[in-house]
Amino acid sequence: MAWRSVGADNADLIRKMRDYGIIASDSVAQAMTKTDRRHYSPRNPYMDAPQTIGYGVTISAPHMHAFALEYLRDQLRPGAHVLDVGSGSGYLTACFLRYIEEKGDDVNTRVIGIEHQPELVAQSFQNLNADDPKMLDSGKLIIVEGDGRKGVPEHAPYDAIHVGAAAAITPKALLEQLANGGRLIVPVGPEGGEQYMTQYDKDSEGKVKETRLMGVMYVPLTDLHRS
Template sequence: MIERVNVSPASGTAVRARARMVDRLRTDGIRDERVLAAINQVPRHQFVEEALASRAYEDTALPLGFQQTISQPFVVARMIELLVAGRPGLGRTLEVGAGCGYQAAVMSFLASDVYAIERIGKLLEKARGNLRPLRLPNVRLKHADGSIGLLEVAPFDSIILAAAATATPKALVDQLAPGGRMVLPLGRAGGDQIIVLLERQSNGSIKETRLDAVRFVPLLPGTE
């Protein structure tokens, strides 16, 4: 059933809708309670367009403008769960494709630091505005080309891409710390895409695991 939510702060409905969303994620297979708790901390309706706020707690991607989307909650939870599984936390984390700032906010409860890169300047300003009321001291946003990473603060324990690459970005793999993990959608826009988990082994080699089918906007170079 599609749930329309009254997000008036006085109603408390958004809090209950968020709890129900978390319950659905648990039922759908998200097992890490740390991930579910982090998602329950973040008011997703504050990260979507006002006209779509009543749909914020549906398990669906929603448009942000600039030909970008806020990812489906299940996909956000699934990718973060892959990164954190069997580890005490995400550690120093790089997000490529900050978008509206929602995923960075969720990860802030699991990471020591989150560095979120966005190539679209006006979208990054929206993310700043969305994140400001939450006062998350460990989230840093940067307007830059995410496909080349953030060498000045590398290496990263965790890297997550919110856009689909057609090939594994070597620059990002090179910025993985020993024991680090990267999760990304791999495939062409409009074609088949899958979640890929990359793990740096103790000998420096990279282990690749191919997982679920997904649909993401493409990873593009440069800034605008």
């Protein structure tokens, strides 16, 4: 992606991405405007580039989060179950919940973030509470420590799954946890090699269709020991 921008503040960053067509819908713009990146990215929160959040981990560039919301927006409905694999500092997980709540309130809504770095799990709790403690208090947003490659079966099936790191091959466990009618987006490809943001759609009968969306470069999807 060649486009880069720096916003004066969060609202300015989102407005620029909307103007340039990075954000295609008002609903995505609203969710990202309400979720100020300064709570989740201590360095250069309004620069459209990946930023370090500590422990050898980066938060993705804002335009990639915008694309994730756009790709999944039809599945982000009140009452949906959503899984954010590699939730990091909690930013996109919060955006998912805010997007859904703009559409309507439903006590059955569950947005699950799973992160294998225990320090980032603790940090994400702090970030979410600094942003708005009602997100965690509601029980609709849950942060789990664990190996995201295995998903979180207890809250499956998921209407939408986002993966924030590259799987070497199609992640079968996540596909198994995808609901009929659901969508999974995940970078697929080897570390340092050719990777593609890939979309998997499961139809009403459980048949899966795979679509390559764009070339990307992500860190690998691993456990805490990079295995």
